[in-house]
Amino acid sequence: MSRGRRLALAALVALACGGCGEVDEIVVAISTDLAVPKDFDVLQVQVDGKFNYAYRRLGASDAEARFPATIGFFSSDAGGEAITIKVAARTNGEVQGDTGPVRIVREVVTRIPKDRVALLTVPLDFLCDGSGRGAGIDVESTCGDGMTCVAGACVPSEIDSSTLPDYSSRDVYGGGDGECFDVTVCFAEATPAEVDTAGCTIAGDGAGPRNVALETAGRDGICDGDEDDEDRRCLVALNADSDNGFQVEADGRIQLPPKVCEQISQKKIAAVLTAPATDCVQKTAGLPTCGPWLASGSKEP
Structure with a gap:
């Protein structure tokens, strides 16, 4: 397990024991193109109505989560279980705690793969601003049932886990070495x-x-x-x-x-x-932006 993934898993306590084994697991990698805590200061993760936690103090030295944030869910029954994941960006956490306004919601319905560790990337991006709403601590997508926001468009939320790539730290943490895009x-x-x-x-x-x-x-x-x-x-x-x-x-x-x-x-x-893209490499999904929110460092933008 890479240093970056250990850091992220320490910040995001997995539902069961994310990263404990190398079989029947899905690793959710949460990224953003926004600046935290300026643009949002609470990261909320909900899974199947059984796990609901809001990570606060984003961007601070004692942040409960950094980006990219990874959380692993593994199977207790040889894989194949259905899983519904909701990830939300909320604001005003210092005042309203877990119930502040919701800016972005991404929802994914998939299955935990069998005999491998799959990578599911879940970006909280600017173009999906306004894609969620909150009812207390619960969140939902404004796209409607079975839909979610991708690049500002409502698309089906279901993803076939067989199409997901195998997990590799290189595809999450800037080539695996903690590189970032300034x-x-x-x-x-x-x-x-x-x-x-x-x-x-x-x-x-x-x-x-x-x-x-x-x-x-x-x-x-x-x-x-x-x-x-x-x-x-x-x-x-x-x-x-x-x-x-x-x-x-x-x-x-x-x-x-x-x-x-x-x-x-x-x-x-x-x-x-x-x-x-000469002095700087080309920005890709696996190359996070630099900032105090960075999971593998704290370089200021």
Whole structure:
């Protein structure tokens, strides 16, 4: 077991004994493209109505959870059991505790695999802001029964566990070595892209891979400069080659999630920025953002 996974499991006490064995287990890796505790300060995990815990003080030195946060659920009966997992980002935890407003909910219905340890990634991302609501300590998706939010769109919440990859720390903790993506540094010289709102695409770069970020209008995401700086930018980095981020089409254009163009029209996104992935590697789902919330370190953004 990697050092990063031990740290995360220490922060997130597993329902049974996550990580104890290497068979019949599903490891849930919870990530975010937002900044904590600025954007949310409570991480809530619910499983099958039997496990419900809110992890607080996110981003603090004594945080109850760090990101990526991993929690393992293993089988006591040779695998195959159905499992329903809800993960929520809540705010105002210092005042309202476990019952603060819900910003994001992700729900997954799947089964614990047999004879292996599978990886299930569950991102709490900006484009799904507003996807959840709370009723006391319980949370539910605004997408309706059997649905959940992915990149701002409501999609079926059921996932066939046979399609999940085997767990590897390299796919969660920045290659397994605790590397992270420094959003403010990697987009320091980024330029605004012209967005074709008809197809929600931007021009690519045939010379090499690029990184893409959303500049938010409401100061969500990872910010540069001081709070009172009028030129301060707050950015959300998108994952490359991902259903939760962007993909490069056959013609070389970069396909953005449709929710991006919807939020541009609603003035929630101020600009789409791009930068060549040269000095910085390309942002992927397995490369977490740098910040005091980081599970494998505490580098400031």
